[in-house]
Amino acid sequence: MSGRRRADRDGDQRGSVVVEFALVVPLVVLIVVGVIQYGYHYWAMQTASATAREAARRLIVGTDPVCTVAEARARASGPAVGSSVPTVVYAYDNAGNTAERGVLVTVTVTIQSLDVGLVPLPSGGLVTQTASNRVENVPIDPLLCE
Known part of the structure; x- marks a missing residue:
């Protein structure tokens, strides 16, 4: 009779493993998806920050603002960064915005x-990064982007 009880106990353990697996798998999948999701978000934050800094650096030495903004938009549109076209806005801190x-x-x-x-x-996945610098050079003709 003890052999029969042992067989019943083994069957119960096998069933419990399936139940435990069914309870744990959704949690593990959610954690993995969360890590991937926040990785994409962090990547977008870093890309936006680096793009803003680089555009500000170019503007302070007199690079043409039109091509600087276009180049910044192209850099921020890289693969796996965002789901829409990024916006790049610059402003000078004076009355004429020059x-x-x-x-x-x-x-x-x-x-x-x-x-x-x-x-x-x-913020619903919206990433906004800002960079500021003082203008060092204002050439007669704006420097062209490379």
Whole structure:
């Protein structure tokens, strides 16, 4: 009779493993998806920050703003960064919004990060990064982008 009880106990353990597996797998999948989702969001934050800094650096030495913005938009549109076309806005801190030596230039880059949809993101996944620098050079003719 003890052999029969042992067989019943083994059967119960096998069933419990299936139940435990069914309970744990959704949690593990959710954690993996969350790590991937927040990885994409962090990547978008870093890309927007680096793009804003680089655009501000170019503007303070007198690079043409039109091609600087176009180049920044192209860099922020890289693979796996965002789900829409990024916006790049620059402004000079004076009444005429023009480049003058010593004036502060601020560049703002906004990206909608990729959204897997299972995990909520801060601000709905909208990433906005800003960089500011003082204008050092105002050439007669703006420097062309390379």
